[in-house]
Amino acid sequence: MFNRRRLTQLMAAAALAPASLSAQGRPPLTRIAFGSCADQAKPQPIWDAILEYHPDLFIFAGDNVYGDFNTADATNLRRAYERAETIPGYVALRQGVDHLAVWDDHDYGINDGGGDFPHKAIAKELFLDFWKVPADDVRRTRDGIYDAQIIGPPGMRVQVILMDLRWFRSPLKPSDQRGAPGKERYVPDPDPAKTMLGPAQWDWFADQLFKPAEVRLIVSSTQVLAEGHGWERWGNFPLERQRLLDTIRRSGAKGVVLLSGDRHVGALYRETPTDHYPIYEVTSSGLNMVYWAANEPGPNRVGALYPAANFGVVDIDWWERKIVLALRDEGGTPRRSVTLGFDDLQIGRG
Ligand SMILES: [Fe+2]
Numbered sequence: 029m030f031n032r033r034r035l036t037q038l039m040a041a042a043a044l045a046p047a048s049l050s051a052q053g054r055p056p057l058t059r060i061a062f063g064s065c066a067d068q069a070k071p072q073p074i075w076d077a078i079l080e081y082h083p084d085l086f087i088f089a090g091d092n093v094y095g096d097f098n099t100a101d102a103t104n105l106r107r108a109y110e111r112a113e114t115i116p117g118y119v120a121l122r123q124g125v126d127h128l129a130v131w132d133d134h135d136y137g138i139n140d141g142g143g144d145f146p147h148k149a150i151a152k153e154l155f156l157d158f159w160k161v162p163a164d165d166v167r168r169t170r171d172g173i174y175d176a177q178i179i180g181p182p183g184m185r186v187q188v189i190l191m192d193l194r195w196f197r198s199p200l201k202p203s204d205q206r207g208a209p210g211k212e213r214y215v216p217d218p219d220p221a222k223t224m225l226g227p228a229q230w231d232w233f234a235d236q237l238f239k240p241a242e243v244r245l246i247v248s249s250t251q252v253l254a255e256g257h258g259w260e261r262w263g264n265f266p267l268e269r270q271r272l273l274d275t276i277r278r279s280g281a282k283g284v285v286l287l288s289g290d291r292h293v294g295a296l297y298r299e300t301p302t303d304h305y306p307i308y309e310v311t312s313s314g315l316n317m318v319y320w321a322a323n324e325p326g327p328n329r330v331g332a333l334y335p336a337a338n339f340g341v342v343d344i345d346w347w348e349r350k351i352v353l354a355l356r357d358e359g360g361t362p363r364r365s366v367t368l369g370f371d372d373l374q375i376g377r378g
Pocket residue numbers: 091132133134290291
């Protein structure tokens with residue numbers, strides 16, 4: 029169980045109202061944690077380790093509750109959020125740690141769902157309310173829930189770009205051999221009309237990459253780099269996957285790292301596009317939903333899958349110019365990690 033004294037401390041800290049994420053004079057981020065796939069109906073002991081890590085930012089990377097529903101009143105999703113509010117560690121994190129959130133299919137409301145989900149408007153309203161998005165936030169008036177923040181002083185800025193992989197996404201192409209290795213649910217669809225982000229979000233995303241920041245964390249609830257499996261991933265639409273990498277390359281943006289979830293397994297991935305520095309992806313999943321028998325060929329994977337409860341971390345040492353990307357287990361122990369120099373990601377000297 030969560031340490032009660034620590035919980036009390038965090039509650040007291042929360043009462044002081046943490047500084048706004050974009051506040052001037054805010055110190056640089058050095059300890060960022062993230063995770064996905066938290067079923068509110070099952071125990072969530074991992075919050076103890078996450079709180080002990082003392083992140084200065086936590087990113088909820090999707091499937092933050094499991095609230096699939098098919099009624100206009102979204103009863104199951106409402107109940108899921110209400111239940112999450114009763115989990116001590118989840119509550120302590122939300123009250124005591126600055127955080128950002130994006131949804132995936134199970135807090136969107138339908139397994140593997142996309143733009144044709146008829147109840148997405150109510151799901152969005154519940155999402156924005158649960159995450160306490162202000163009434164004047166642009167997400168209240170535009171389609172989808174995509175968002176971006178730049179945090180930290182000049183020379184030590186982290187940009188977090190949170191993509192919406194649900195609201196606009198075209199229908200996936202079902203597998204012709206459901207369950208077969210590499211074709212578990214879906215097969216790649218090279219149709220150029222198919223979209224992951226939709227036109228408005230694509231334009232917005234390309235613009236974000238020109239904003240000033242030293243490190244850019246691009247959060248995609250579904251995996252970007254992973255290849256070789258037939259579950260959800262950007263490779264379901266290969267042209268869109270390539271467009272994402274091309275958009276990053278053409279922008280000249282440095283310091284890009286991808287964060288993802290969804291899979292019920294954790295892993296690190298790396299791909300080096302032509303004329304580009306290596307792009308790393310940390311997939312952290314799940315906070316309590318894991319598939320211990322998972323298997324995938326993983327041509328781009330760095331090390332083995334980690335198919336037990338985990339959270340991801342991005343440790344930034346601005347002075348040593350190093351970034352550690354890691355997956356930590358339920359006890360907080362790093363299980364997969366890679367250390368990158370700023371030079372590896374072509375991050376300039378302030
Ligand atoms: Fe998911």
